[in-house]
Amino acid sequence: MLKLEAVDAGYGRAQVLRQVSFEAQAGEITCLLGRNGAGKTTTMKAIMGLLPLMGGQVRLEAEMLSALPAHQVPRCGVGYVPQGRRLFGELTVGQNLEVGRFSKPDNEGVLEEVLQLFPRLRERFSQRANTLSGGEQQMLAMARALSLRPKVVLLDEPTEGLQPSMIAAIRDVTETMRDQGVAVVLVEQRVEAILALADRAALLENGRMRGVVSGAEMRDDPSILAGHLGV
Amino acid sequence: MDFGPYLMLATLEGAVTAAVLALTASGLALVFGVMRVVNVAHGEFFMLGAVLAWWVTSWLDGYAALGFALALLIVPVMVGVLAALADVTVLKRLSYDPERTIVATIGILYILQQVTLMTYGPDARPVTPPFNTRLALPWVEMADTGLSLYWPWGLSITSYKLAVIGAAAGVLAALWLLMTRSKLGLMMRATEQDRDMALAFGIPVERVYALVFGLGAGLAALAAVLIVPIQQAHYLMGGDPLLLSFIVVIIGGLGSLPGTVLAALLIGLSDGIISVFFSPTLAKIMATVLVALVLVFRPQGLFGASRA
Structure with a gap:
């Protein structure tokens, strides 16, 4: 569904990604694994068009995302939940969701659907986003991305710094999205979450691909993951 | 004249200054807030508004009210479109870099000023106000029978000045509604808070920038059209509004619209009152001292949120 082919990207003249290729299928969770600085967040920004590509292409089904201006990428059905949430803090919960739409x-009905998925956000609807707790902010970030009824969702460390009950809630929603046929691309650092969720994993090292492993392979031999996690 | 009527007169004159200043400064605050661009050419867009108002009214010589109404409608749009073009051709190419856009807008300042000198010339030219009835104002005094009204000699204001205050208040209210109640306002505020996330959720940020730059310049031009029947149009008239707008925006808190309006009231009213009772120079000194104090003790401005 979402396909990266030989993507080169970076910041200014500093190239970070070299020849990154992988594919995310509908109804599957594809993990993007790599140490800090390996290029996971850069890959997500490159998919969103927030970084100009130096080479290669990104396509979603028949649509060539990398040929579009950045603001048209979400219109094709790509929802982004960035690292650190990056909500519009001065806007209310309702306004953040409106931007998502x-x-x-x-x-029409998407607001009601999203609020049913995250009932807490209904209670906080007219509160400013920067007054929410960390977990509620993460819910809002997910709800904002789901508001555009995405075909692909990019989740960049959605459980970072959250308490266990929140982590479970976020995980439930991630699984719900997968079951609804969304292609989920997940950056995650916790081994047990990766083993439980990932249908496949793309391994990144210093901006280059080190191969793709299936969920079964990882569960048989979790030591594959060593060297691709942490600092 | 007694002190009371005198103070009322000074306050009304100050309110006219405040109204025009609030419009000009909110344009500057909007551009800085959303785009993080310090627009040094803002005063020249003000000047251009006044000069174009003279030009447009000169088409309809003899029909002062009609000419002025036409100027009020089309001049802010003309200046806004010109500013949006400057955004697309100059600022966008600099990727809205905060330092380089300062230098670029200084360049735009001189281009606008010198082109005006070459075409419009060095003269100051008046624009006839559309209406200008002198309204005598009453004051109260204690008489034997209790409070009574009387009309002190010299306590008056023109109907045009009252209209300027009313028009500015109306436009500011409309701007507030635009920012807080409309989809376009939501797009501007989202862009202001996080440009990349705005893009990632489908907001055409470059178009929003062009629009905001045009809107900011259009507000300055509108303020100038309103004031030109009182002040005359001149190619160097952009300096004062630029300086006062910066003072207002710094006191009010960079990018805060309510703060900008309140600071404009404070500076405009104190300017009027101090100018009448003491001297205009003292009024400017006081405003500058106030800015210095704000910068020392509350650098984020009276209403600005401190940015980490």
Whole structure:
């Protein structure tokens, strides 16, 4: 569904990604694994068009995402939950969700669906986003991305710094998305979460691909993951 | 004249200054808030508004009210479109880099100023106000029978000045509604808070920037059209509004619209009152001292949130 082919990208003249290729399928969770600085977040920004590609291409089904201006990428059905959440802190919960619906304004019932998935956000609807707790902010970040009814969701460390009950809630929603046929691309550092969720994993090292392993391979031999996690 | 009527007169004159300043400064605050661009050419867009207002009214010589109404409608749009073009051709190419855009807008300042000198010339030219009835204002005094009204000699204001205050208040209210109640306002505020996330959720950030730059310049031009029947149009008139707008925006808190309006009231009213009772120079000194104090004790401005 989402396909990266030989993507080169970076910041200014500093190239970070070299020849990154992998594919994320609908109804599957694809983990993106690598140590800090390996290029996981850079890969996500490159998919979103927030970094200009130096080479290669990104496509979603028939659509060539890498040929579009960045603001048209979400219109094709790509939802982004960035690292550190990056909500519009001065806007209310409701306004954050409204921004999420900008790309697909004809989705009438989507607000109700999203609020059913995250009932806590209904209670906080007219509160400013920066007054929410960390877990609630993460829920809002997920809800904002789901508001455009995405075909692909990019989740960049969604459980970082959250308490266990919140981690479980986020994980439930991730599984719900997968079961609804969304292609999930997940950056995650906790081994047990990766083993439980990942259908496959793309391994990144210093901006280069080190191969793709299936969920079964990882569960048979978790030592594959060593060297691709942590600092 | 007694002290009371005198103070009322000074306050009304100050309110006219405050109204025009609030419009000009909110344009500057909007551009800085959303785009993080310090627009040094802002005063020249103000000047251009006044000069174009003279030009447009000169088409309809003899129909002062009609000419002025036309100027009020089209001049802010003309200046706004020009500013949006400057954004697309100059600022966008600099990737809105905070330092380089300062230098670029200084360049725009001189281009606008010198082109105006070459075409419009060095003269100051008046624009006839559309209406200008002198309204005498009453004051109260203690009489034997209790409070009574009387009309002190010299206590008056023109209907045009009252209209300027009303128009500025109306435009500021509309701007506030635009920012807080409309989809466009939501796009601007989202872009202001996180440019990349705005892009990632489908907001065409470059178009929002062009629009905001045009809107900011249009507000300055509108303020100038309103004031030009009182002040005359001149190619060097952009300096004062630029300086005062910076003072207002710094006191109010960079990018905060309510703070900008309140600071404009404070500076405008104190300017009017101090100018009448003491001297205009003292009024400017006081404003500058106030900015210095704000910068020392509350650098984020009276209403600005401190940015980490």
